[in-house]
Structure formats: C-alpha cells, structure tokens
Amino acid sequence: MAGWLGALKKTRNIIGKVFSSKVNIDELDIEELEEILLRSDVPVRLTMDIVDELESPRRKATRRERLTELLMKELGETPEFNWPSDNKPYVVMLLGINGSGKTTTAAKLAKRAIGQGLKPMLCGSDTFRAAGSSQLKLWSEKVGCDFVGGEMGHDAAGVAYNAVESAIEKKCDVVLVDTAGRMHTKTPLMDELPKMCRSMDKRRAGAPDAVWMVLDASLGQNAVIQAKQFNEVVPLTGIIVTKLDGSSKAGFLFSVKTELNIPILFTGLGEDEDDLVPFNPEEFVNALFDENSDADEV
Numbered sequence: 001m002a003g004w005l006g007a008l009k010k011t012r013n014i015i016g017k018v019f020s021s022k023v024n025i026d027e028l029d030i031e032e033l034e035e036i037l038l039r040s041d042v043p044v045r046l047t048m049d050i051v052d053e054l055e056s057p058r059r060k061a062t063r064r065e066r067l068t069e070l071l072m073k074e075l076g077e078t079p080e081f082n083w084p085s086d087n088k089p090y091v092v093m094l095l096g097i098n099g100s101g102k103t104t105t106a107a108k109l110a111k112r113a114i115g116q117g118l119k120p121m122l123c124g125s126d127t128f129r130a131a132g133s134s135q136l137k138l139w140s141e142k143v144g145c146d147f148v149g150g151e152m153g154h155d156a157a158g159v160a161y162n163a164v165e166s167a168i169e170k171k172c173d174v175v176l177v178d179t180a181g182r183m184h185t186k187t188p189l190m191d192e193l194p195k196m197c198r199s200m201d202k203r204r205a206g207a208p209d210a211v212w213m214v215l216d217a218s219l220g221q222n223a224v225i226q227a228k229q230f231n232e233v234v235p236l237t238g239i240i241v242t243k244l245d246g247s248s249k250a251g252f253l254f255s256v257k258t259e260l261n262i263p264i265l266f267t268g269l270g271e272d273e274d275d276l277v278p279f280n281p282e283e284f285v286n287a288l289f290d291e292n293s294d295a296d297e298v
C-alpha cells in the first residue's frame with residue numbers, strides 16, 4: 001500500500017525545498033518562494049499569508065512550527081468517515097469528469113468496506129461507454145462483492161434504481177454507484193445526475209445518502225472549479241482526491257476547505273485497490289515538510 005511520503009514526492013520536490021528546515025529562512029528569496037508555492041497550486045491568499053508569516057519576526061516558534069500551524073488551519077478539521085449503521089443500504093454516488101478515477105475509487109471503497117466487515121455492492125451505471133460497466137464488474141470479481149450494472153445505452157437512472165433494489169434484497173450495507181465521466185460544461189449529461197438521484201430516492205427514500213466527487217489531483221486548481229460546477233447541479237457531501245501520487249500540484253488541496261467547504265474524505269495514492277487512505281491533514285502537511293525529498297517510501 002502506498003504511503004503519504006512516497007505519494008507526495010512530486011509536490012514535495014517543488015515545495016518541500018522551501019519547507020525543509022535545511023533552508024535558512026533569512027536566506028530565502030521571498031519572490032522565489034512565492035513562485036514555488038503558486039507553481040504547486042497553493043492558493044494565492046495562503047501564499048501571501050505564508051510570505052507574511054515568514055517575514056514576520058514576531059514569534060519565537062520555529063519556521064516549521066509556524067508553517068504547520070498555518071497550513072493545518074487552512075485544511076480545517078476533517079471528521080473521520082465511518083459508514084453509518086442505520087438506514088441500510090448506505091448509498092454513495094461517485095461522480096466527476098472523465099478519467100478522474102471514479103471506477104477505481106469505487107472498487108477501492110468496496111475493498112475498504114469488506115475489510116471493515118461490511119457487505120458492499122458495486123453499481124456500474126456508466127452506460128455511456130461500451131466498457132464503462134464491465135470495467136467495474138471485473139473489479140467486483142477482484143475485490144469479491146455483489147455487482148449490478150447496465151449495458152451501453154441503458155438508462156443510468158434505471159440501473160441505479162435496480163442496484164438499490166438488489167442491495168435491499170441482498171441485505172447489502174453499502175452501495176457504491178459509479179457514474180459515467182462527464183464534463184461539467186456539458187448540460188445534457190450533467191442533467192442526468194439529479195435524475196439518477198431522484199430514481200434512487202424512489203426506491204429508498206433519502207438515497208443517495210452521499211454524493212462524493214472524485215477529483216484528479218494532477219489538475220490542481222482546475223479540479224476546484226470543476227467541483228464548484230458539479231456542486232451546483234448535485235450538492236456534494238464529500239470529496240475524494242485521486243492520483244496524489246502523480247501530482248505536482250497538490251497545493252490545491254488547501255483551497256478545497258476555503259472555496260468549497262466540502263470535506264476531503266479519502267485520497268488515492270496509487271492504482272491498486274488498497275491505495276486509498278482516509279484524508280489526514282496532519283500526515284499531508286508533514287509529508288510536505290519531509291526533508292528527504294528524494295525518499296521513495298515511508
């Protein structure tokens with residue numbers, strides 16, 4: 001299983017140099033620092049705050065302590081996610097733009113639920129592409145869980161309804177509804193999302209219980225813009241950030257709380273079914289500070 005330190009290598013290679021305690025704060029060229037932070041997609045306002053903090057001589061705490069405090073404050077509290085035990089099955093809809101990692105994340109979440117002694121169902125509602133649903137079916141066989149899917153061209157809302165129905169019959173604890181990738185700018189496809197929600201609600205009032213957007217970390221700040229637009233169509237209750245292992249723009253995570261106020265629940269740190277970890281602000285910030293920026297693993 002991938003760890004935080006290895007995963008954040010690319011972002012740390014850029015901003016870790018600044019945060020490493022080997023660098024003498026007094027010798028830092030502030031303009032260079034600003035440029036480095038902005039390059040890794042740390043939001044502009046936070047970058048300014050960091051610069052102010054580093055320039056200010058008013059506190060005795062070490063630079064690392066001052067920065068950690070500032071960054072942790074920006075990420076805010078992240079309540080640990082636990083699958084609720086009432087009102088089963090707990091239905092989660094995963095959405096996002098094309099290729100963000102929805103299908104892989106659905107499988108990772110199913111694996112995680114199994115590990116916690118729960119019975120998940122994977123729902124392949126990506127009827128837009130020929131391989132959309134079958135890709136998830138293969139995952140369901142790999143992780144070992146129930147699956148309901150639809151053929152290409154089928155109504156995605158109908159597939160989601162069937163999955164909730166089947167999950168009720170089979171007494172599943174969790175349903176993970178994988179949706180087709182869609183651009184936030186394409187209206188007809190975006191309209192399908194509230195339709196899917198209404199359809200699931202008809203089978204079990206309140207479903208979906210959660211709507212999680214899957215964001216590709218390599219997109220940096222663009223991912224935040226996408227989330228804002230999805231949030232206007234279907235209110236998001238959580239965010240999952242994938243591909244943190246390949247991103248040099250992980251600084252955008254610092255804008256998620258302030259700009260969206262939606263909790264980051266999990267992060268994807270690799271392509272395998274085990275490479276999903278709960279988001280932990282402290283580990284994230286500490287991994288950015290690690291001094292051995294070439295270190296490959298925890």
Ligand SMILES: Nc1nc2c(ncn2[C@@H]2O[C@H](COP(=O)(O)OP(=O)(O)OP(=O)(O)O)[C@@H](O)[C@H]2O)c(=O)[nH]1
Pocket residue numbers: 096097098099100101102103104105126132179180181182242243244245246267268269270271275
């Ligand atoms: N390195 C890395 N790769 C990932 C991660 N999550 C997903 N991927 C890869 O990203 C690619 C796309 O993943 P999918 O899960 O198919 O993405 P999707 O959002 O379902 O794609 P569409 O259904 O086409 O919209 C695959 O090659 C995955 O292996 C991650 O956390 N880290």
Ligand SMILES: [Mg+2]
Pocket residue numbers: 102103104126132178179180181
């Ligand atoms: Mg997919």
